[in-house]
């Protein structure tokens with residue numbers, strides 16, 4: 001396998017020529033590889049070292065904007081990987097999602113976990129810059145399986161973000177065992193979610209020791225990233241469940257138009273947005289003193305796979321659909337008002353003296369005024385996974401929400417919504433999967449994801 005002398009040797013011989021064709025395949029060494037490939041190579045070498053048990057000793061190299069291949073314009077396509085916070089949380093929502101939850105293998109040790117996180121961090125820094133993993137898809141030794149699976153060759157970075165989270169079971173497993181010596185680092189905010197009335201959770205589509213949220217404007221780029229991370233994990237961790245998503249159902253920036261969910265409603269209108277950093281600090285980013293220091297600058301992710309009962313919904317009259325949500329389907333405006341962003345007035349009454357927004361309307365019960373001021377940064381995606389055994393569309397919302405403390409945010413709001421007597425929407429939806437993850441702060445070059453949790 002052609003590799004540089006050491007995982008962190010400086011890049012000195014990179015050329016910006018086109019990727020080698022098969023005929024011109026180099027015999028080895030870096031001098032004939034493009035700059036893009038060399039960065040990938042270094043990351044791959046580090047990943048290999050890590051996977052071999054080198055653990056935190058392997059440096060995570062920094063991919064740069066100049067990693068983009070020849071003739072490929074990455075302008076506006078690369079979301080910086082390194083930073084104070086992980087990308088993929090307040091990043092303006094990309095079009096596509098591939099979310100995967102992983103379980104560590106029964107034999108995996110703390111060193112294996114550190115090695116995996118190091119390898120993943122390395123790979124992620126290169127994938128998000130639009131580069132291949134390791135020696136690449138077509139530039140490695142021809143007699144070995146390629147380091148990269150290849151389906152992203154020639155594609156742009158597509159604003160790929162990779163966001164990692166640590167599940168509750170990483171800290172204490174189902175038998176109460178502290179497998180990785182992390183129990184003492186478990187944040188109080190990472191308390192198991194309670195069971196909510198109406199939950200129909202499938203254990204196989206819930207939980208997970210780790211999660212990776214891949215978001216990109218190109219579905220193939222997101223799928224490629226998860227596939228290659230799963231490949232790097234082989235022997236240490238495997239996918240427990242995964243979910244493809246499309247049609248972002250929430251915007252995290254006012255510059256984005258509000259998308260529609262699979263019920264046809266604009267979803268995300270009254271989301272909090274990254275345009276207001278004070279709001280992010282108040283409700284999304286973990287602050288100093290909130291809990292263990294390693295989570296400062298991080299955020300907690302709640303994922304819920306929510307199936308929509310599409311056929312009954314499609315047989316429901318428009319006015320009833322609007323009563324259930326509390327907004328007009330066409331404009332997205334609150335009932336009784338004209339424009340999408342007109343502020344909700346939950347006290348407004350119609351000429352008949354009845355509230356314009358029904359007592360059981362989704363937006364009323366989800367609103368902060370009903371929930372002790374609780375708000376969430378919603379970042380969910382629609383999904384359609386074909387049809388079920390009865391020919392019904394298997395579709396819904398893969399709800400993703402980031403927050404500073406799930407106990408006072410998601411749990412408070414979901415307690416208001418759950419159960420047939422509460423949110424009118426519950427007649428048309430069912431929560432079938434659930435996850436809770438601590439997403440550590442962003443990483444700097446030389447670190448791996450969540451490094452300070454292992455200090």
Ligand SMILES: C=CC1=C(C)c2cc3[nH]c(cc4nc(cc5[nH]c(cc1n2)c(C)c5CCC(=O)O)C(CCC(=O)O)=C4C)c(C)c3C=C
Nearest residue numbers: 265266267268269270271306363366367368397413414429
């Ligand atoms: C626990 C939190 C929430 C779950 C679960 C949830 C599921 C869910 N929501 C929709 C559709 C819409 N939700 C809307 C608003 C809205 N939803 C939540 C929270 C949860 N939703 C909040 C906090 C809000 C904002 C309320 C407010 O302050 O106004 C809307 C209206 C447009 C908008 O503001 O986003 C729609 C539409 C579905 C279909 C669904 C489960 C499948």
Ligand SMILES: [Fe+2]
Nearest residue numbers: 267362363366
């Ligand atoms: Fe909602």
